[in-house]
Amino acid sequence: MAHHEPGHSDCLLEVRGLTKVFGELRANDHIDLEIKSSEIHALLGENGAGKSTLVKMLFGSLEPTSGQIFWKGNPVTIGSPGQARGFGIGMVFQHFSLFEALTVAENIALSMDDDVSIENISEQAAVLSREYGLPLDPNAHVADLSVGERQRIEIVRTLLQNPELIILDEPTSVLTPQEADRLFETLEKIRSEGRSVLYISHRLEEVQRICDRATVLRHGKLTGDCDPRAETPASLARMMVGSEVKSVSNTGGKVTDEVLIEARGLSAPARTPFAVALKDIDLTVRGGEIIGIAGVAGNGQSELFDVLSGEELVDNPGDINICGKDAGRLGISARRLLGAGFVPEERHGHAAVSSMTLSENMVLARHRSDAAEFLTGGPLKVIRHDVVRQASERIIKEMDVRMSGEDPDASSLSGGNLQKFIVGRELDRKPSVIVVNQPTWGVDAGAASRIRQALIDLANAGSAVVVISQDLDEIFEVATSIAVINEGRLSAAEPAENMTLERIGLLMGGIHGEDTPVEETRMEAAHAH
Amino acid sequence: MRIELERRPGHSAFFSVVSPFIALGLTIIAGAIMFTALDKNPIDALFSFFIEPLTEVWSLHELAIKAAPLILIAVGLSVCFRSNNWNIGAEGQFILGGVVGSIVPIMFHQWDSWLVLPVMLIMGMAGGAAYAAIPALLKTRFNTNEILSSLMLVYVAQLFLDWIVRGPWRNPEGFNFPESREFDVEAILPELLPASGRADLAIIFAVIATLLTWFMMRYMLRGFEVSVLGQSARAGRFAGFSANKMVFFAFLFSGALAGLAGISEVSGSIEQLQPVISPGYGFTAIIVAFLGRLNPLGIFAAGLILALTYLGGEAAQISIGLPDKIARVFQGLLLFFVLACDTLIHYRVRLKFASHAELAGEGA
Numbered sequence: 001m002a003h004h005e006p007g008h009s010d011c012l013l014e015v016r017g018l019t020k021v022f023g024e025l026r027a028n029d030h031i032d033l034e035i036k037s038s039e040i041h042a043l044l045g046e047n048g049a050g051k052s053t054l055v056k057m058l059f060g061s062l063e064p065t066s067g068q069i070f071w072k073g074n075p076v077t078i079g080s081p082g083q084a085r086g087f088g089i090g091m092v093f094q095h096f097s098l099f100e101a102l103t104v105a106e107n108i109a110l111s112m113d114d115d116v117s118i119e120n121i122s123e124q125a126a127v128l129s130r131e132y133g134l135p136l137d138p139n140a141h142v143a144d145l146s147v148g149e150r151q152r153i154e155i156v157r158t159l160l161q162n163p164e165l166i167i168l169d170e171p172t173s174v175l176t177p178q179e180a181d182r183l184f185e186t187l188e189k190i191r192s193e194g195r196s197v198l199y200i201s202h203r204l205e206e207v208q209r210i211c212d213r214a215t216v217l218r219h220g221k222l223t224g225d226c227d228p229r230a231e232t233p234a235s236l237a238r239m240m241v242g243s244e245v246k247s248v249s250n251t252g253g254k255v256t257d258e259v260l261i262e263a264r265g266l267s268a269p270a271r272t273p274f275a276v277a278l279k280d281i282d283l284t285v286r287g288g289e290i291i292g293i294a295g296v297a298g299n300g301q302s303e304l305f306d307v308l309s310g311e312e313l314v315d316n317p318g319d320i321n322i323c324g325k326d327a328g329r330l331g332i333s334a335r336r337l338l339g340a341g342f343v344p345e346e347r348h349g350h351a352a353v354s355s356m357t358l359s360e361n362m363v364l365a366r367h368r369s370d371a372a373e374f375l376t377g378g379p380l381k382v383i384r385h386d387v388v389r390q391a392s393e394r395i396i397k398e399m400d401v402r403m404s405g406e407d408p409d410a411s412s413l414s415g416g417n418l419q420k421f422i423v424g425r426e427l428d429r430k431p432s433v434i435v436v437n438q439p440t441w442g443v444d445a446g447a448a449s450r451i452r453q454a455l456i457d458l459a460n461a462g463s464a465v466v467v468i469s470q471d472l473d474e475i476f477e478v479a480t481s482i483a484v485i486n487e488g489r490l491s492a493a494e495p496a497e498n499m500t501l502e503r504i505g506l507l508m509g510g511i512h513g514e515d516t517p518v519e520e521t522r523m524e525a526a527h528a529h
Numbered sequence: 530m531r532i533e534l535e536r537r538p539g540h541s542a543f544f545s546v547v548s549p550f551i552a553l554g555l556t557i558i559a560g561a562i563m564f565t566a567l568d569k570n571p572i573d574a575l576f577s578f579f580i581e582p583l584t585e586v587w588s589l590h591e592l593a594i595k596a597a598p599l600i601l602i603a604v605g606l607s608v609c610f611r612s613n614n615w616n617i618g619a620e621g622q623f624i625l626g627g628v629v630g631s632i633v634p635i636m637f638h639q640w641d642s643w644l645v646l647p648v649m650l651i652m653g654m655a656g657g658a659a660y661a662a663i664p665a666l667l668k669t670r671f672n673t674n675e676i677l678s679s680l681m682l683v684y685v686a687q688l689f690l691d692w693i694v695r696g697p698w699r700n701p702e703g704f705n706f707p708e709s710r711e712f713d714v715e716a717i718l719p720e721l722l723p724a725s726g727r728a729d730l731a732i733i734f735a736v737i738a739t740l741l742t743w744f745m746m747r748y749m750l751r752g753f754e755v756s757v758l759g760q761s762a763r764a765g766r767f768a769g770f771s772a773n774k775m776v777f778f779a780f781l782f783s784g785a786l787a788g789l790a791g792i793s794e795v796s797g798s799i800e801q802l803q804p805v806i807s808p809g810y811g812f813t814a815i816i817v818a819f820l821g822r823l824n825p826l827g828i829f830a831a832g833l834i835l836a837l838t839y840l841g842g843e844a845a846q847i848s849i850g851l852p853d854k855i856a857r858v859f860q861g862l863l864l865f866f867v868l869a870c871d872t873l874i875h876y877r878v879r880l881k882f883a884s885h886a887e888l889a890g891e892g893a
Contacts, residue, residue, distance in 0.1 A: 344767060346763070349764055364757060365767070
């Protein structure tokens with residue numbers, strides 16, 4: 001790490017010891033960062049590494065707990081996005097803030113601080129978009145534009161304010177490769193004018209291709225400050241995912257020959273502009289196996305969960321097979337009847353209805369699979385509240401769910417306790433297959449280990465378990481084999497003991513070298529993909 | 530400066546229960562102010578508006594006649610609203626129920642049988658449900674906003690009724706009045722206690738619909754499905770419930786009850802088709818549904834209160850010499866205060882003073 005005097009003159013933006021604490025969590029812990037003029041600077045890190053927190057502090061939407069920001073050598077406080085723009089910092093967000101019913105020029109006019117006529121703005125925007133190779137029709141309605149074009153509006157909007165530093169948050173996550181190429185040309189043009197870019201990404205290949213310098217974060221701490229071109233993808237990945245050696249806890253359950261859940265050549269188109277298309281996914285899980293699916297958020301995890309659970313159907317019934325039955329056209333209730341259980345990522349409003357009691361949430365997931373027990377009155381389907389209550393008390397006891405009052409609303413439970421209930425609700429049925437998305441997201445350590453243990457126990461009892469998680473520690477702790485999802489593609493699952501953090505990091509960064517050992521991957525990485 | 534509604538962290542259970550009563554109180558206060566402004570003694574005016582109609586047996590019968598359609602429609606709407614489907618077109622479904630139910634007594638008036646009435650009622654429900662199916666279909670197929678489509682269909686229904694009564698269904702012995710043939714006795718909904726007043730079976734239908742809907746919402750899986758999908762479509766999908774099927778269920782259910790209300794009104798009170806058969810029951814029922822907190826039992830009570838405003842409006846014409854539009858004013862005030870009270874239970878109002886630069890910054 002280079003040591004400069006604070007406020008070194010050739011730095012456009014300099015950050016010293018920036019810290020942000022949310023309650024117990026140190027989202028940013030003494031971060032140092034230096035961005036020079038005419039530099040494309042990468043901010044690399046996994047989800048939850050603290051990239052967004054850092055950027056929000058730089059753009060004035062979060063106040064640092066401690067630390068100092070220098071702008072052109074002078075200590076400054078950035079109190080609001082308006083102030084950040086005043087200094088000359090512009091930001092292009094990952095999710096756009098555009099009014100679909102308005103035209104491009106009108107949208108741009110809305111973000112301008114001064115009153116400028118629409119004609120004037122269209123003219124300026126047209127000039128800028130020509131100059132920077134961002135073709136854009138100022139009179140087009142946003143609703144008719146593609147995601148790439150919408151991003152151009154945001155970039156042009158930012159450029160119109162003539163910033164010296166432009167922050168781009170995961171700009172290529174929504175772009176096609178061709179659109180991304182065009183974006184890179186624009187960025188190089190911006191750099192050639194003496195402006196700087198802070199480029200947030202987790203894609204190693206892109207960072208190596210266009211960035212002059214990279215700052216790497218992990219768990220809120222600075223883990224690297226380097227020239228990405230001088231590094232290998234593997235060494236960058238190591239900084240990103242950490243290099244501590246994890247002991248793999250293979251629990252010695254017997255893997256049976258029976259395939260309990262299988263996806264064959266499963267593809268699904270993206271449903272919204274921000275969704276990810278699933279491409280040709282193959283997944284086979286036998287009884288006793290726990291497959292961990294690693295990956296950075298937004299690479300198709302929730303889409304994969306939705307098609308496996310049956311919340312979204314696929315066209316071809318044979319693409320998904322559960323317990324020997326083709327299930328691609330079966331809904332979630334029918335898949336539950338085949339013996340599958342599901343735990344989605346979002347607790348509130350997906351796995352549970354917040355304003356309903358725990359026993360009502362019991363009915364939510366099990367009204368069909370436990371119809372014989374829970375319902376009476378034949379076609380009237382009267383809910384037997386007493387039986388449901390007993391079942392939910394059984395789960396509360398089994399999973400050690402802590403709560404106040406009898407049968408409280410789901411919203412009154414802490415995240416960890418609600419998650420224990422939600423996982424327990426499925427485990428109580430002794431499912432042959434369980435698919436869990438982010439089993440311990442935002443859950444305290446005690447609850448997390450309780451949940452992980454329960455999943456391991458279920459596999460040892462002969463069930464097939466699919467764990468989708470961004471937490472690599474978790475994956476190494478529970479999984480018997482590991483696959484990585486990236487941009488809607490799933491790598492082939494490999495036994496956990498053969499997987500290294502380095503290799504996972506490479507796969508997460510979009511470097512596909514399925515059959516090449518790590519050493520070769522290093523050599524090929526620059527050309528791969 | 531701007532005004533912001535900020536969500537309260539928790540809301541008071543006490544105020545949730547008493548809010549309809551606070552709204553009622555505020556409505557009466559606002560009414561007193563209005564009467565004073567019109568140079569009427571507010572006490573006398575409120576007395577003749579709200580109390581007098583309750584002092585005579587025959588006017589209690591009238592109350593039941595007005596309350597029955599309101600309750601029937603509002604109970605149906607409560608299911609619709611709870612499932613997060615916004616059927617604003619009950620007025621149209623009411624009218625279509627009246628028209629379709631009248632096919633038998635008008636076009637097949639020679640048919641004398643005890644079956645006439647049950648057939649009329651069933652056809653009335655079918656007519657209302659079929660008309661409600663249109664916005665449901667548009668919503669599920671084309672993602673159309675059901676508030677707009679159901680509301681616009683009200684005007685279609687009103688004009689259709691107007692046309693059919695003046696045109697093909699005009700009474701051939703009716704001296705060219707825009708009215709249909711008068712119904713035969715088999716086609717008329719029997720009165721409950723003919724000795725003391727006009728109230729007919731419609732209020733019994735309202736009681737039955739209230740109890741059955743209450744049972745469904747409280748004890749049956751179907752009611753649970755309505756609540757789940759209304760609160761979180763995503764959780765509903767996780768439970769294996771179909772949001773599209775729920776749109777149809779909610780619209781058909783509320784449409785059928787509105788249709789039943791329509792044919793009951795035509796068959797029981799009017800006894801023929803006229804160019805206008807509803808004093809806005811379908812819209813007033815929306816107020817009833819919310820005043821009753823979307824709970825069928827609460828709706829029954831709220832239906833009686835709103836029915837009173839109709840009677841009060843009539844009384845206001847006779848005893849205090851004000852137009853019956855005053856009933857509309859009271860209904861509007863009541864809805865306004867109910868919604869305002871509910872909003873203030875969940876949100877607090879905050880005035881924000883911010884500089885121009887900050888506003889621009891937050892807008893990014």
